[in-house]
Amino acid sequence: DIQMTQSPASLSASLGETVTIECLASEDIYSNLAWYQQKPGKSPQLLIYYANSLNDGVPSRFSGSGSGTQYSLKINSLQSEDVSIYFCQQNYDSPYTFGAGTKLELK
Amino acid sequence: QVTLKESGPGMLQPSKTLSLTCSFSGFSLSTSGMVVSWIRQPSGKSLEWLAAIDWDGDKYYNPSLKSRLTVSKDTSNTQVFLKITSVDIADTATYYCARRVFPTYYFDYWGQGVMVTVSS
Numbered sequence: 001d002i003q004m005t006q007s008p009a010s011l012s013a014s015l016g017e018t019v020t021i022e023c024l025a026s027e028d029i030y031s032n033l034a035w036y037q038q039k040p041g042k043s044p045q046l047l048i049y050y051a052n053s054l055n056d057g058v059p060s061r062f063s064g065s066g067s068g069t070q071y072s073l074k075i076n077s078l079q080s081e082d083v084s085i086y087f088c089q090q091n092y093d094s095p096y097t098f099g100a101g102t103k104l105e106l107k
Numbered sequence: 108q109v110t111l112k113e114s115g116p117g118m119l120q121p122s123k124t125l126s127l128t129c130s131f132s133g134f135s136l137s138t139s140g141m142v143v144s145w146i147r148q149p150s151g152k153s154l155e156w157l158a159a160i161d162w163d164g165d166k167y168y169n170p171s172l173k174s175r176l177t178v179s180k181d182t183s184n185t186q187v188f189l190k191i192t193s194v195d196i197a198d199t200a201t202y203y204c205a206r207r208v209f210p211t212y213y214f215d216y217w218g219q220g221v222m223v224t225v226s227s
Contacts, residue, residue: 045217046214046215049211050211055215089154091212100152100153
């Protein structure tokens with residue numbers, strides 16, 4: 001199975017700040033990577049797919065980048081509604097695997 | 108409007124068989140390129156992909172659990188089922204169904220999840 005290592009595990013930032021979450025795959029996943037946002041008590045929601053494509057309705061302050069084994073999710077101008085847990089997921093090979101998650105809180 | 112909703116027993120005893128149903132609307136599983144997957148999440152932990160079934164009836168399983176899983180769909184292509192045999196406390200989790208669709212095949216719509224507790 002492809003292992004997805006996500007960092008940091010938790011992150012505290014102020015409103016308006018820019019934050020970056022990293023995801024490292026155990027092998028090349030050729031940009032077949034997604035980012036999901038999960039708010040407390042809710043199901044995950046797709047933010048980014050193919051490493052850098054924004055899903056419909058997702059604010060433009062979210063962006064994804066990376067290639068090979070290294071990927072990142074950037075949130076510009078942090079808003080209160082961005083407080084969530086973020087997961088990366090490789091979509092390259094079955095079984096599809098997820099990172100451990102990054103819990104984003106407001107400072 | 109695409110919606111998915113999971114249903115299940117809520118609680119069951121160890122060694123029993125867990126039966127889950129995913130009822131969906133806004134799309135048909137008979138449409139080429141459509142896939143419905145099952146994913147679970149223990150409380151406070153990450154997500155684990157379990158199984159999937161596609162428009163053609165092909166089934167896919169996570170090898171780590173394959174011997175215990177059976178995924179199926181109904182003839183109207185509006186429901187997908189998952190059975191997990193010989194459940195253990197480790198199977199306690201929220202179970203989600205999610206849609207994947209050609210050409211991206213990412214989990215673009217998720218159900219609200221159903222919590223399942225395995226306890227004696």
